Amino acid sequence: MRFPFFHRILALSALCGVFGGTLPTKRQQPTVCNGHAELCSRPYGNITFLGSHDSYAFSTDPLIVSRDQEVDIVSQLDLGVRMLQAEGHLNDDGVLHFCHTSTRVLIYLVWIDLLVFFYYSIGCLLFDGGTVEAYLTTVKTWLDANPDEVLTFLFTNGDGLSISETWAPAFVAAGIDTVSYIPPINPMTRSDWPTLGDLISADTRVITFMDAGADGTDGPPVDYILPEFTMLWEPPFDSTDASFPCSVNRTSGPLTNEQHLNLLNHNLDVSVLGILLPNLADAATTNGVASIIADSNGCTAFTGGLAANFVLLDWVDIGEGPQAVDQLNGFSS
Numbered sequence: 001m002r003f004p005f006f007h008r009i010l011a012l013s014a015l016c017g018v019f020g021g022t023l024p025t026k027r028q029q030p031t032v033c034n035g036h037a038e039l040c041s042r043p044y045g046n047i048t049f050l051g052s053h054d055s056y057a058f059s060t061d062p063l064i065v066s067r068d069q070e071v072d073i074v075s076q077l078d079l080g081v082r083m084l085q086a087e088g089h090l091n092d093d094g095v096l097h098f099c100h101t102s103t104r105v106l107i108y109l110v111w112i113d114l115l116v117f118f119y120y121s122i123g124c125l126l127f128d129g130g131t132v133e134a135y136l137t138t139v140k141t142w143l144d145a146n147p148d149e150v151l152t153f154l155f156t157n158g159d160g161l162s163i164s165e166t167w168a169p170a171f172v173a174a175g176i177d178t179v180s181y182i183p184p185i186n187p188m189t190r191s192d193w194p195t196l197g198d199l200i201s202a203d204t205r206v207i208t209f210m211d212a213g214a215d216g217t218d219g220p221p222v223d224y225i226l227p228e229f230t231m232l233w234e235p236p237f238d239s240t241d242a243s244f245p246c247s248v249n250r251t252s253g254p255l256t257n258e259q260h261l262n263l264l265n266h267n268l269d270v271s272v273l274g275i276l277l278p279n280l281a282d283a284a285t286t287n288g289v290a291s292i293i294a295d296s297n298g299c300t301a302f303t304g305g306l307a308a309n310f311v312l313l314d315w316v317d318i319g320e321g322p323q324a325v326d327q328l329n330g331f332s333s
């Protein structure tokens with residue numbers, strides 16, 4: 001019987017991992033992590049990662065005003081995105097999709113074309129990015145082909161859908177649960193996180209934050225779907241001010257601001273007749289090194305002087321997102 005023995009070995013190595021303060025290793029320490037040898041020994045909480053805002057809302061059709069990205073998920077990952085943000089809703093078929101259904105999008109509907117409304121009826125009103133399961137399966141295929149990469153998800157659960165009954169099954173179907181990191185304590189402070197090398201050698205390379213419900217408010221919690229705001233604070237979102245004034249807008253205790261990870265909502269909107277749209281015209285400047293570094297510097301009053309952990313951008317293929325992140329990590333790219 002190979003299984004029980006294998007299980008005992010696994011349990012033993014897991015115990016050694018817990019008591020030794022390190023993660024169980026499933027493979028050798030990598031030599032290059034997220035593209036840089038230096039990042040292997042750096043803790044996750046001391047790294048700046050490039051992020052994609054509304055990652056599923058990609059289209060090259062300029063008539064689709066609700067798009068936030070031009071390139072698909074795999075292209076985003078290939079160009080260096082390591083945080084994928086997305087908003088989940090039940091579609092009218094009862095299946096979890098990534099799509100916009102905010103009031104902001106309802107206004108778009110009236111503005112663009114009522115046919116879109118009739119077509120989607122309820123659920124994914126405007127930009128239907130497909131099922132969460134299909135999205136996660138695409139990402140899992142990419143992760144399998146890129147074993148030395150650590151990736152963070154930032155998902156939005158505005159409708160308070162059940163974490164265990166609606167969200168987790170999509171993770172399991174895609175196999176993302178098997179490569180997910182489960183923190184030993186909750187909340188983790190910014191300095192508690194393992195190094196990228198340890199996350200990769202344990203093959204727990206996916207960290208998932210959920211903005212609502214992961215603390216048990218929306219059904220039983222799931223150990224690899226982490227509550228966002230107890231560990232990560234956000235500045236205001238939907239900024240129309242290109243200087244991105246920084247303040248702590250959304251957070252939760254008991255950790256201090258400095259003990260939280262932090263992200264930059266560095267996606268600029270433009271107000272068209274009072275309607276907020278992703279600003280494509282200024283994307284090259286918004287996503288330039290100067291603007292991103294200035295935004296990170298503007299938040300250091302709340303981080304104890306440290307650079308931001310995540311830089312969320314619209315139009316990730318435009319501008320210098322990867323270069324700005326390299327610079328924040330101390331690499332001159």
Ligand SMILES: *[C@@H]1O[C@H](CO)[C@@H](O)[C@H](O)[C@H]1NC(C)=O
Nearest residue numbers: 045046047048306307308309
């Ligand atoms: C990582 O640590 C260095 C050295 O303290 C610091 O300059 C940098 O801002 C930190 N980055 C992050 C994302 O915490």
